[in-house]
Amino acid sequence: MxxxxxxxxxxxxxxxxxxxxxxxxLGAMILALVLGLLIALARISAxxxxxxxxxxYLEIIRGTPLLVQLVYIFxxxxxxxxQIEPVPAGIxxxxxxxxxxxxxxxxxxxxxxxxxxxxxxxxxxxxxxxTLWKVVIPQSFVVSMGPIGNYxxxxxxxxxxxxxxxxxxxxxxxxxxxxxTFQTTAIYTxxxxxYLIISLPLxxxxxxxxxxxxxxx
Amino acid sequence: xxxxxxxxxxxxDVHKTFVxxxxxxxxxRLRGRxxxxxxxxxxxxxxxxxxxxxxxxxxxxxxxGKSTLLRCINKLETIEAGRIxxxxxxxxxxxxxxxxxxxxxxxxxxxxxxxxxxxxxFNLFLNKTALGNVMAPLRDVKKMTAAAARDLAVxxxxxxxxxxKMDNYPSKLSGGQKQRVAIARALAMEPSVMLFDEPTSxxxxxxxxxxxxxxxxxxxxxTTMVIVTHEMQFAREIADRIVVMxxxxxxxQGPPETIFTNPQxxxxxxxxxxxxxxxxxLADETGLSGD
Numbered sequence: 001m002x003x004x005x006x007x008x009x010x011x012x013x014x015x016x017x018x019x020x021x022x023x024x025x026l027g028a029m030i031l032a033l034v035l036g037l038l039i040a041l042a043r044i045s046a047x048x049x050x051x052x053x054x055x056x057y058l059e060i061i062r063g064t065p066l067l068v069q070l071v072y073i074f075x076x077x078x079x080x081x082x083q084i085e086p087v088p089a090g091i092x093x094x095x096x097x098x099x100x101x102x103x104x105x106x107x108x109x110x111x112x113x114x115x116x117x118x119x120x121x122x123x124x125x126x127x128x129x130x131t132l133w134k135v136v137i138p139q140s141f142v143v144s145m146g147p148i149g150n151y152x153x154x155x156x157x158x159x160x161x162x163x164x165x166x167x168x169x170x171x172x173x174x175x176x177x178x179x180x181t182f183q184t185t186a187i188y189t190x191x192x193x194x195y196l197i198i199s200l201p202l203x204x205x206x207x208x209x210x211x212x213x214x215x216x217x
Numbered sequence: 218x219x220x221x222x223x224x225x226x227x228x229x230d231v232h233k234t235f236v237x238x239x240x241x242x243x244x245x246r247l248r249g250r251x252x253x254x255x256x257x258x259x260x261x262x263x264x265x266x267x268x269x270x271x272x273x274x275x276x277x278x279x280x281x282g283k284s285t286l287l288r289c290i291n292k293l294e295t296i297e298a299g300r301i302x303x304x305x306x307x308x309x310x311x312x313x314x315x316x317x318x319x320x321x322x323x324x325x326x327x328x329x330x331x332x333x334x335x336x337x338x339f340n341l342f343l344n345k346t347a348l349g350n351v352m353a354p355l356r357d358v359k360k361m362t363a364a365a366a367r368d369l370a371v372x373x374x375x376x377x378x379x380x381x382k383m384d385n386y387p388s389k390l391s392g393g394q395k396q397r398v399a400i401a402r403a404l405a406m407e408p409s410v411m412l413f414d415e416p417t418s419x420x421x422x423x424x425x426x427x428x429x430x431x432x433x434x435x436x437x438x439x440t441t442m443v444i445v446t447h448e449m450q451f452a453r454e455i456a457d458r459i460v461v462m463x464x465x466x467x468x469x470q471g472p473p474e475t476i477f478t479n480p481q482x483x484x485x486x487x488x489x490x491x492x493x494x495x496x497x498x499l500a501d502e503t504g505l506s507g508d
Contacts (some may be wrong), residue, residue: 063349116336116339117340117341117343119293119336119338120340120342120399122291122336123291123334123336123403124329124330124333124354124358124403125326125329125330125358127322127326128322129322130326130357130358134353134357135342138344139343142344
């Protein structure tokens with residue numbers, strides 16, 4: 001079968017783009033986790049200004065498409081003198097976007113830790129800050145493991161959007177191949193399968209992590 | 218300040234009011250009506266002194282303020298008036314021109330290390346094993362090394378009879394075992410007083426005994442304890458002094474034998490008769506009562 005052979009023939013070229021995808025997804029995820037936690041803490045903080053700023057950020061990010069945010073970072077920021085290379089721009093765009101969604105995961109996870117544990121920690125001499133970092137947040141991480149994993153998988157697929165800001169990830173590589181060889185069906189089928197190959201094992205890992213977290217709790 | 222060195226807890230004229238805001242309905246919001254505040258005075262001037270090595274049991278019907286009093290002693294609840302001293306330290310507040318001002322949280326935290334508390338619902342850290350629960354405050358608060366914390370945590374867990382359950386997570390422990398881990402966790406901090414807030418109320422009847430016997434064991438070691446409980450027989454047997462609360466005040470206190478055999482206050486008699494300790498008729502008589 002020509003189709004199968006053609007599809008298989010495309011893989012070596014596409015696989016070269018996988019490291020870029022990994023770089024984008026890992027970089028953006030780390031940024032999103034750190035920033036997301038900070039936003040979540042701001043949202044539950046006693047300081048009104050922090051709460052307001054967090055909600056403002058959340059609404060801006062959730063109210064605009066990720067694709068527009070990426071384009072904005074890459075094409076608009078240079079006009080005010082901020083020039084960012086494609087891959088860092090992709091990491092920044094994905095990270096800032098996912099931070100908003102992860103902050104909601106963290107916020108509900110933090111609130112889901114029963115208040116009794118906070119009281120126990122306080123009664124044992126933990127300061128409120130230490131209670132948050134040593135008792136509440138570690139447990140909220142366990143609760144948020146599943147949702148975080150699912151967002152990570154979604155993010156891997158969203159790296160395809162960075163093709164519009166000149167990142168040579170899988171889709172961009174496929175586009176280039178397509179313009180050279182015009183084997184459209186084989187190339188994009190191979191690209192789709194490659195995404196599947198990356199995300200399927202990850203979803204299995206997420207399921208296992210969730211089960212593990214639940215058996216402990 | 219408290220008077221003598223033998224005094225561990227000194228509660229002076231403490232007042233506490235719970236303020237609950239009624240739900241704001243859409244209608245009241247549209248009309249711009251102010252919130253309706255409901256104020257319930259739960260402690261109406263409580264005085265209590267607990268001496269070193271003493272076991273004090275607080276009895277009272279629900280809503281009498283006994284748990285609230287206990288929670289005020291380590292400032293899990295704020296108070297409006299009065300003073301609470303533990304080991305001569307004013308708890309939770311600084312005094313400025315005779316006024317109570319909340320002190321820094323880190324200062325309160327330091328004072329709390331000297332006050333152990335056991336809760337009705339255990340409140341174990343669910344992401345840690347039994348051993349992890351006991352070690353956590355030793356590491357995080359007392360800054361012990363892992364080895365030193367373990368050397369203290371292991372014998373404490375063995376003392377409460379959980380030497381073989383140290384690596385179990387709370388989800389793999391029974392209620393009675395969880396409560397014993399919670400007791401070990403508080404005890405390992407070597408506080409000068411232990412507060413027990415209805416430690417057996419959330420347990421299945423067949424698990425109550427194992428927790429009570431651990432508390433008994435701690436009492437025999439001379440630990441100062443304040444226990445809020447509904448277990449009358451246990452109270453009678455373990456207490457050096459029984460304190461009876463009703464509607465936010467202490468109505469009667471004394472040695473258990475006096476309280477159980479010759480209760481003076483009507484509420485005490487009602488309480489004892491409800492749990493079958495004195496015949497119903499006696500509780501209904503009003504002639505004996507001082508109030």
